[in-house]
Amino acid sequence: MSSVRVALAVTEGVPHFELAAACDVFGVDRSDLVDPWYDFTVCGPASVGVGDRFRLAPDEGLDGLVRADTVIVPACADPAVEPPADLVEAVRAAHDAGARVASLCTGAFVLAAAGLLDGRRATTHWWHAAALAARHPRVRVDPDVLYVDDGRVLTSAGKAAAMDLCLHLVRLDHGAAVANAVARRLVVPPHRAGGQAQFVATPVPEPRDHSLDALFAWALARLDRPLTVEDLARRASMSSRNLARHFHAVTGTTPLRWLSTQRIHRAQELLETTDDSVDTIATATGMGTATTLRRHFHRTLGVPPDAYRRTFRSARPAAPSPPAPPSPRAPTPPR
Template sequence: MHTVALAVTEGVPHFELATPCEVFGTDWSHLADPWYRFAVCGPGPVGVGGRFRLEPDAGLDALVHADTVIVPAVADPGREPPADLVEAVRAAHAAGARVASLCTGAFVLAAAGLLDGRRATTHWAHAAALAARHPRAEVDPDVLYVDNGTVLTSAGKAAAMDLCLHLVRLDHGSATVNALARRLVVSPHRPGGQAQFVSTPVPEERRHCLAALFPWVLERLDQPLTVQDMARRASVSPRTLVRQFRTVAGTTPLRWLLTQRIHRAQELLETTDATVAAIATATGMGTATTLRRHFTRTLGVPPDTYRRTFRQAPRGPGG
């Protein structure tokens, strides 16, 4: 059973504490069995958001035994994080743990040296401070989360859920995370590269300007859709469509479309015996060669390897 340890410290905010507890600490074994073994680790009783006191399950020294360590936001990113927390996180990573930070938890990872030479993100309001304090980190303030393999960072608040679901997808596959997202009533996947902050507020999901277009496209992923096709369906000009996509989805229409094709390919690889060529046709990629190129570039592994991995019994990276 894959062990997830949540490393808390005094003043940990409510949201970034609750999110990993809900995702990893709730028994979702009816979705994937075994689910995770979960523990909250801290230096002792800690205050949560100035309202509650939390008694951890174990001390910070237990982080070294975890398969995944999650560091939630810190109470005051303007101060250096506690030395014992930094050392425990550094030791856990050195022992082979996958380490992920939520929001300003990135300051802990940076202090531990885990972001040196790596791309990372944090809440957009604190990105400049993180970059100034840790110049060896490549801080990107414009994305929801960054996955470097064994070191992952997320932006603020809701992006914490995106990163947690991304970890579940890595461990258990798209079908499981889609089922979990339905239970949590959240989007099953927002790409890490999606913008975390836009100047124009995003309307409610069912009321934004592309709400009718998205399902129309998803029903036609096997077709050679163009920007002009989507603009015509949305009754706007191609230029207006591009602007609307950047506002709502934080990306371009064609990049969004490619992401949806890759997601559909993942689902078909996990749940069917269709050949790569057949999946290429079903997802609008045209040929197996084209699918393999885009799939490998996006996910880092070819379709055949992905299928073998997720056709095995559900497991986490640690076992």
């Protein structure tokens, strides 16, 4: 198994957060999870200012993007200014050469300038969504989602959503178990669906409101049971209609669709990390029968469960369980 070549495209003034997110996900050696891990390269001018405090010496110039399997374009220093022409040309050339191209936050302005978003649905930080749509009217800008996966072109919203998209790429390349293991090490949610809302208009809950976090945890511990919307509403002490409204505000979807997605994610992990039969996994995920699991799994992921298992178990061992909490004298936990 050869490693996926990931190139991070940087230019003067690149913000700290999105650059760090990509470096931490793809640039830290995690060959204990998958061997080999990503072959990670930073491409840009000889010296690049990061924010207003640091300078970075890239591994090679922007022409190195054309040799990558995946190109990551972090946020722009100033989205109001047209991105550098050499960056735009290099990103376009990489895509033309077959690379998968993903933008983080306002990096979408670079992809749009390169023509990669024409006719596509895309997102960016909600604050800049209107500007992206006005400057590039051929782009179908969706300001209300965390990220958009359109095959070889992917875009994310701002800040934390950049991490969501990076973990989504790991999930596509190496499966849910590995992506979840990386998320645990980074102490971030293992999976937030791309359609989840950016929280732009959601007010801080009043004290009498109930957080859905506790409900999510409760439901995830009971995926093997035939949960209904009424069960969730009763647990959250809400009416079914009120629960649906809260769910849409937080996740961008309905309670039943959220449950179905979580059942598929659990099935993915069990297929990757156990030898359980499809029938057993169907029972453990609340799907009931292998036929039902196969139907929903194929509809969601485009492949049957058995093919998914072969893909993510033939080339690597299963991801290890998370380590026990360290003692006071234990070494620093893995990154």
